[in-house]
Amino acid sequence: MMDQMTIFSDYIRSKGLKNTCQRKTILEAFLASKSHFSTEDLYLKLRKQHPNIGYATVHRTLKLFAECGIASELDFGDGQTRFEPLDINQHHDHLVCTNCGLIVEFTEPRIEKLQEQVAARYNFKIERHRHELYGLCPKCAKAQLV
Template sequence: MDLEKKKTFNNFAARKGLRSTRQRDIILDAFLSTHQHVSVEELYLKIKTTHPGIGNATVYRTLKLFVEAGLAREMLLHDGQTRYEHITAGEHHDHLVCTGCNSIIEFENETIEQLQNEIAMRHGFLIRSHKLEIYGLCSACRG
């Protein structure tokens, strides 16, 4: 799977006329190794321990390229923090976002998906994509 994503990004970069760089490869590997929604700062801190020559601005610009290439999705949270998550073809999930601790819980619900499709059909609307983010307090913050 990661090899496919690397190939997708390299093809995207070539189409844009961007040369392949070791820094982008390192950032892509670090991003693909994350299994949570990550901010630029969190990814930068993960990378800088082993690659101190890669700056925060490079991580930021590279994450933007991942979004443009269709490998990542941006989530702007209520606190102004942008987080990034992997996009996997054919996979969809929604999010519960805690306004207390900023934790993000992913969930899938077929009833919600069906209801969205029914509403779109009633209005003659073709859904290309969608996102659902529900904001509130997680059980830890409520306790």
């Protein structure tokens, strides 16, 4: 199994792009980062150690990660695109707390299977899907009863 660094450098090479130190730095920060961060989150985090890396570069590089398949873009409807490192073996969807913003990942193979059946029913050729459950996390649900 290729790791994410290899996937990215292979992609770079295959497209005739260049290996720059900014991209290397951003890739490292990306892999070390917790999931579900926005461009701004990563930019601010990087700026501490690397004040010379611009917002646009972070943005473009994250797009590259998504293109080559090591990141996926998330949109929870709050007007900010988030990213997460993508592990090809393990697809998951998300529970989002509408109160505190907590994000929990879940997998449910039976839902995946039913999705395929739905697609077949309408003769669609599915490329990707988005499945998010919004509500209150245990902590916020409890707090709201008080």
